[in-house]
Amino acid sequence: MSLDATVWAWRVELPQIKGGSKKPMKRLVLLSLADRAGEDHCCYPSVSRLSKDTGMDRKTIFKVIAELIEDGLIEDSGKREGSTKQVIVYRLKGVTGREEAGEIKNKQYQKRDSSKDENNSTKNGTVPKTEQYHFSGQRVPFFRGNSTKNGTQNLSMNLSLESKNKKSWLCLKKLREEIFLSDKSVDFDQLVMESWYHRELRAFELNNASKNLCDDLLIFHFADWLLNAKAKYERRQKASQPAKSFSGEQNNSTGLSQKQIAVFADKLSKHPEFSSKYAEGNESYEQLAARIAVKLADPVHQQKWMPYLIQVGFQKGKGAAA
Known part of the structure; x- marks a missing residue:
């Protein structure tokens, strides 16, 4: 801002x-x-x-x-x-910085003062007594520092110092808004609590240290940075999960082990009615069985083909026939 x-x-x-x-x-x-x-x-x-x-x-x-x-x-x-x-x-258009405005007004005031205009003399009381020493272009007297003597009269000059001494460019409220506008499904509170959040924040600040970007633009780019980081860590976590064993381990989604799926796929590929309905072209039994095995891992296809599975020996609650 x-x-x-x-x-x-x-x-x-x-x-x-x-x-x-x-x-x-x-x-x-x-x-x-x-x-x-x-x-x-x-x-x-x-x-x-x-x-x-x-x-x-x-x-x-x-x-x-x-x-x-x-x-x-x-x-x-x-x-x-x-x-x-x-x-x-x-x-x-037309915005003038406080320092720039002060310099312009100060020059104008000094020029008027050099002409010794009696209308601006302290004798008639039109100029505050302090202005004849400080030559400030502001209507109120300017004192160096934040002395209690001048109270809040020099507040406008202090604002520039305040803006230069901001501790951080990051505003969590604005960051939350940018995240929400980009992806409404993301839980912002959970996002900033992730263990990798501060690591990514440091990396982002180092990456943009040499760039002259305003705070709002930094927040805009940081929102995209965080969303990309979230996707990166999710992919990494998914890849690190141990693969399931194929040696008879039961598949939780279908209730069948990989071995049982292979057995029933082979039986279905040789089932006359099933093979005539689902075989493609000159597909061999082995090729058809391979396709069936992939689809049997899906509970939707298991339910769809349940009548055929029962015909080749599947028993609900037991998997393979006794």
Whole structure:
């Protein structure tokens, strides 16, 4: 989130065009865009995200964005982001950083002061006494440090320090939203409790250490990173599971051991009615038996072929005939 963009979105004048959207609606969309802007004052929230933030339908969102572009407050940067690379990246126009704004105003103030304009003299009480020493461009006096003497008057200058001293780029609330938008079936709470979660977090931070990405973009990519990691560890766990023995071990899904499946497959391949119905072309008994064995491992086919299985000696509850 860009604090400069948010402050700008609150303060910027919004024109009211006849027949256009109301100012509160435009302000709400602008604030939602600013809330997701990076340090470059660019953002690319999806229409569904803007709709969720503002409570407006998609048609209204498109209309308001078009009006904000016409008002000269935002523009299409020409870039595209998102997994499909089709989400428009908007640039907020006119946002000025606090440090930059302070430098401009400070220069203007010093220029006025050098002209010795009597209207700005301390004699008539129009300039706070402290300003004649600090030459600050702000309306309130500026003091170095966070002294209790100036209270909250220099809060706007402290905000820049706050934004630079953030402890972490990661916001779990935003990460939860990105995971949910990508895959609703994933249990986020379980995901962040996995034993490999912090390992993947460290790897992701190292991988992106040299990239100049805003917090929201880092969270977006980290969501994809976690989903890929989840799939990777699930595949690894599945591959590490011991394979079932084929030496007569009973198959829990069918109630038949691999040996019994092979026996019944051979009998069914030689059953006149069954073979005439399920054999393909010039298929040999051995080839047909091999196909039957694969399908007999499936409980659905076992139930489907139960009449034939009983005819060749299968007894329910016992497997092979006594």
